Amino acid sequence: MSFSAERIRTDFPILGTKMNGKPLVFLDSAASSQKPFTVIDTIEKYYREENANIHRGIYYLSQKATEKYELSRIRLSRFIGAQCAKVCIFTRNATESINLVAQTWGRTQIKEGDEIVLNELEHHSNIVPWQMLAQEKKAVLKFISLNEDSTLDLSNLDEIITSKTKLIAVAQMSNVTGTIHDLAPIQKRAKEVGAKVLVDGAQGVCHLPVNMKEMDFDFYVFSAHKMLGPTGVGVLYAKEELLEAMPPWMGGGDMIAQVFKERSTYAELPSKLEAGTPNISGVIGFGSAIEYLETIGMKEIRNHEVELLTYALDRLDDFGGLELYGTRDLSKRGGVISFNFPGVHPHDVGTILDEEGIAIRVGHHCAQPFMAFKNIPGTCRASLYLYNTKDDIDRLIEGLIKVKEIFSRVLKR
């Protein structure tokens, strides 16, 4: 079946609702995507008909829940092209996955004077855990700087990534500018010096086809809720030998092999890193989200987003007077449009659009170093997904005309 955003929209109940009396235009999927019926129904069915704790019960319901939970892991591992299911660890979100790496791998591998390489476009989630680790270990943080078009400046990579570098943490795609980073030179340099690479795939895995076998990332983290799944489920993928060497993070049920009064032995992967009752309904719902994405096809989703992005950028250029951020090379960019009305604060734009039923994100998008780099308080961000249409873009433009009308006096400056 060919790709049809109009048909896809009917799978998402919220897209048929009204906001402030107007049909909802949802342009904030980079923050959290909407959920299709199949995901919502799967979660409801679990609670209505299948609810039980996993990995423990000898009775039917528990066995069934365990089976479904682990089936999601298998589905996920195939979706991202992982070698096997046990290298996919369920966490609460991408942020927790990064913290897990920092607190286990990082604490055992990073020593005083070691270097961790970040960049100025990174999300706070992929900065703050490394700052905390660096403070604790007296390690050094280094930053890859940015070109004017918000791509990474890789011209002096050999000076930034050195024999002291232990880890490079970088997003696959920026949540602010949509930049899809050129990771190959970073990975190549990392290999030369023996450093590991952690890729924050929160904005990548939902928009682009990925394959861990081909991409050869050491660590890859993401969240279910940005890829049509429920909140409260994140993933840490890592190479098996790295996970094997990582000590457990949280102690408790499920992560143990045997507990004695004074000491314990730990379970095998993946249980070793999944203490306590997990988000069972969430993981099962996540499996359903993956199934949905597979039915549509990640290549088709990417093509649709590029087509929409092209249309949106053209219309915003024609609108005039807007400051647009991010590269115009669409092979290096996903469906995120960050812009500013010179003279109008992003929050004022957000309020006026909200009243027109248009949901965009305004502010610093948890990327304050980038805002400092651009010397702006924040941006207006419209982010696209498989269910957005050209009509959504047209409505956005109409909303921006309203902003211009209201602020016309101030804009005349």
Place this chain on the structure above:
Amino acid sequence: MSLSDSLYKEVILDHYQNPRFRGKLEPADLYEHGINPLCGDELELSINLNGDKISEIRVSGKGCSISQASGSMMAESLQGKTVGEAEDILSRFKNMILENQDPGFGEDLEDLESMESVKKIPARIKCAVLPWNTLERALSRIGK
């Protein structure tokens, strides 16, 4: 009139475009820095006192039209007032927005009433209140 039309009234945009009592006093008897961390709006407030009177007031900062216009209106309404009068205006303003009360402002303070429509947009209340929360902290330091 739509919500945003009533929020972005002429008077608010005028204060945003031409902020009154803009700047910073150095030194100042009272100085306070206010910030709304989630949105990044910032406001610096400096006040000089002459006895019980606010003899000089200056506001600077960066942020959305609502936070900055609210700061400008606040400075205009407080210049020359006594500390007691300032506290009275402060509590009337906050009650107007947070408790839905009629502030009963006189003609000289009617600009402040234009901020009333912000109470219908919960996400923006903290913008309007930022300068006043900053003022509250500044005044609480008098005599300490």
